[in-house]
Amino acid sequence: MRFLDIQDLRSTALIGILFLILSLGSCNSLLREKEEKKPLARVGDTYLYREDVAALLSSSISKQDSASFVTNYINTWASKQLLLSKAKINLPEDKLTEFERLVDNYRTDLYTRAYKEALVQQTLDTAISTSQLQSFYEREKENFKLKEALVKIRFIELPKQFLNKKTVVSSLKRFNKKDQTYLDSIGVQFRKLNFNDSIWVKASRVISEIPPLTHENQGRYLKKSQFFEMEDSLGVYLAKVTNLLEVNDIAPLQFIEPTIKQVLLNRRKLNYIRKLETEIIDEAIKEREFEVYGEDK
Numbered sequence: 001m002r003f004l005d006i007q008d009l010r011s012t013a014l015i016g017i018l019f020l021i022l023s024l025g026s027c028n029s030l031l032r033e034k035e036e037k038k039p040l041a042r043v044g045d046t047y048l049y050r051e052d053v054a055a056l057l058s059s060s061i062s063k064q065d066s067a068s069f070v071t072n073y074i075n076t077w078a079s080k081q082l083l084l085s086k087a088k089i090n091l092p093e094d095k096l097t098e099f100e101r102l103v104d105n106y107r108t109d110l111y112t113r114a115y116k117e118a119l120v121q122q123t124l125d126t127a128i129s130t131s132q133l134q135s136f137y138e139r140e141k142e143n144f145k146l147k148e149a150l151v152k153i154r155f156i157e158l159p160k161q162f163l164n165k166k167t168v169v170s171s172l173k174r175f176n177k178k179d180q181t182y183l184d185s186i187g188v189q190f191r192k193l194n195f196n197d198s199i200w201v202k203a204s205r206v207i208s209e210i211p212p213l214t215h216e217n218q219g220r221y222l223k224k225s226q227f228f229e230m231e232d233s234l235g236v237y238l239a240k241v242t243n244l245l246e247v248n249d250i251a252p253l254q255f256i257e258p259t260i261k262q263v264l265l266n267r268r269k270l271n272y273i274r275k276l277e278t279e280i281i282d283e284a285i286k287e288r289e290f291e292v293y294g295e296d297k
Contacts, residue, residue, distance in 0.1 A: 037049045037050075037051065038050045040052075040053060040070070040074060041074045041077065041078060043077075043078050043081035043082055043085070044081070044085060046081055048074065048077050048078075053070055053073055053074075056069075056073070057069065057070075116273055116276065119276065120269055120272060120273070123272075124268065124269060124272055125268070126265060128260075128261050128264050128265065132264060133253065133257060133260055133261065133264075134253065136260055136263070136264060137253045137256075137260060141250050142250070144250055144251040144256050145248050145249065145250060145251070146245060146246070146247055146248060146249050146250075146251050147247060148202050148203060148204060148247060149202075149203040149218070149222065149244065149245060149246055149247055150200040150201065150202060150203065150244070150245040150249075150251070150252070150255060151200070151201060151203055151206060151222055151241055151243065151244050151245075152197045152198065152199065152200060152201075152241070152242045152243040152244075153194070153197055153201065153206060153222075153239055153240065153241050153242065154172065154175065154194055154195050154196070154197040154239070154240050154242070155172075155192070155193070155194050155206075155209070155210065155237060155238060155239035155240070156168060156172060156183075156190050156192070156193050156194075156237075156238045156239075157190060157191040157192035157193070157209075157210075157235045157236070157237050157238075158189075158190060158191065158235055158236040158237075158238065159189070159191060159235055159236075160231075160233075160234075160235055160236065162189070162236065164186075165236065165238075167182075168183070168186075168238065169227075169229070169238055171183050172227075172238055172240055173227050173240060175195075175240070180195065183195065191234075191235050192209060194209075197240070197242045197243075199254070200243075200245070200252055200254060200255040203218055203222055206222070206239075210230060210237045210239065211232055211234070212230040212231065212232045212237065213230060213237075221239075221241075222241055222244060223241060223244060224241060224242075224243055224244040225241065225242070226240075226241045227239070227240045227241075228241075
């Protein structure tokens with residue numbers, strides 16, 4: 001056995017004093033840090049701090065509204081904490097274990113989903129070419145049968161006492177460049193107008209814009225190349241149907257293009273995520289971060 005000499009004792013004492021000073025310094029630091037956080041409420045050993053609530057308050061809120069919000073928030077927080085405490089005491093152990101597992105799974109899913117979405121946004125190519133759209137459409141067009149009629153239409157709603165209706169009707173029917181210029185020039189007198197007959201719209205949308213037109217009578221009026229005039233207590237409705245697609249007809253590419261784009265992007269995203277997951281596992285195995293143990297280990 002080796003005896004400590006005076007020098008050893010002094011060194012040991014000095015180390016002990018330094019350790020004590022550092023420990024006290026750390027304690028003081030922790031105490032100061034705890035003192036800086038001012039609690040608003042306590043339930044058992046759980047505290048609600050001012051900083052937690054301050055982050056939820058808008059700078060534009062009045063003092064009175066702020067006080068009311070804080071009071072309500074504290075009461076809601078306390079109610080949840082008390083119920084949680086009672087639940088942990090009174091629920092069966094197997095239920096608590098199941099809930100903890102669900103919470104862990106949800107936390108994992110939340111983090112991993114957010115991470116994957118961030119990677120997708122940074123790296124996934126979201127451009128869909130015209131040829132890709134056309135190719136998918138031709139291949140899958142039988143799956144795009146219409147459940148509602150589509151029309152290409154131009155229409156005008158006139159006030160009841162409009163004086164020059166005959167000229168407007170003629171111009172809307174012919175619709176050459178001169179007619180378009182004329183109708184545009186007096187458009188401010190119309191209650192409603194739509195001159196863009198190059199796009200497909202649902203029949204239900206047309207019915208919503210022309211009240212006398214209904215689902216029951218649309219078959220009489222919504223016919224290809226047909227002009228019709230209708231009237232109610234609010235106004236006079238003039239319309240020219242330039243094209244029509246019936247229920248069970250194949251939807252035109254122009255109409256379902258946004259849907260196809262979304263389908264293609266979702267498929268591309270799914271393939272990217274599958275590839276990402278495979279690459280992550282392969283890399284982890286290579287770096288010895290991931291191992292699967294056999295039953296004999």
